[in-house]
Amino acid sequence: DVKVTQSSRYLVKRTGEKVFLECVQDMDHENMFWYRQDPGLGLRLIYFSYDVKMKEKGDIPEGYSVSREKKERFSLILESASTNQTSMYLCASILSGGSGNTIYFGEGSWLTVV
Amino acid sequence: AQKITQTQPGMFVQEKEAVTLDCTYDTSDPSYGLFWYKQPSSGEMIFLIYQGSYDQQNATEGRYSLNFQKARKSANLVISASQLGDSAMYFCAMRGYAGGTSYGKLTFGQGTILTVHP
Numbered sequence: 245d246v247k248v249t250q251s252s253r254y255l256v257k258r259t260g261e262k263v264f265l266e267c268v269q270d271m272d273h274e275n276m277f278w279y280r281q282d283p284g285l286g287l288r289l290i291y292f293s294y295d296v297k298m299k300e301k302g303d304i305p306e307g308y309s310v311s312r313e314k315k316e317r318f319s320l321i322l323e324s325a326s327t328n329q330t331s332m333y334l335c336a337s338i339l340s341g342g343s344g345n346t347i348y349f350g351e352g353s354w355l356t357v358v
Numbered sequence: 359a360q361k362i363t364q365t366q367p368g369m370f371v372q373e374k375e376a377v378t379l380d381c382t383y384d385t386s387d388p389s390y391g392l393f394w395y396k397q398p399s400s401g402e403m404i405f406l407i408y409q410g411s412y413d414q415q416n417a418t419e420g421r422y423s424l425n426f427q428k429a430r431k432s433a434n435l436v437i438s439a440s441q442l443g444d445s446a447m448y449f450c451a452m453r454g455y456a457g458g459t460s461y462g463k464l465t466f467g468q469g470t471i472l473t474v475h476p
Contacts, residue, residue, distance in 0.1 A: 286364075349403035
């Protein structure tokens, strides 16, 4: 069974802390994504990666960075967490050249910054 | 640039009745795909249905059908015979193919919360 796993479902962090959100996929996919979900705004793309060590900004990269040191793992980093980064974060992956609907999502990570 | 618009923040339907969730889109990509996802309160994204822009027929998957009107740029989801378990957030999304690769990036709408009443 294919799987995208987000290591932390619920986190509470303090303002200014460095936060790591980890995502691991077991499908040997090249492309991985981090989205942020907020009420009334839907999901917005933060960053994506199309290969190891390769990354590109999405629509809302400010305040975030990412790391892709291994093909199966894509990390989202909040260098200095702020309250406006309280949100639900979703990781996704797809095989490069994959057909239309073969995009897989993790279960989401709810982050609260206090 | 791509844009997806879902104008219904919330919808209510009686159990066993049909409901239509609206989705309009805008893109300059010559080819694209349209998705609908269901998100229960647990947060997981459940893929429901996919429509390619060049598909001749509207997509159907069990109780789900996609009413694709290309000229109107709309891709409404129709759920027939609603069930209590259909209560969830529903997202419309698009993937563009602009000659090269889109890397699988999706653009999402704002979402519609569907509540099914017994």
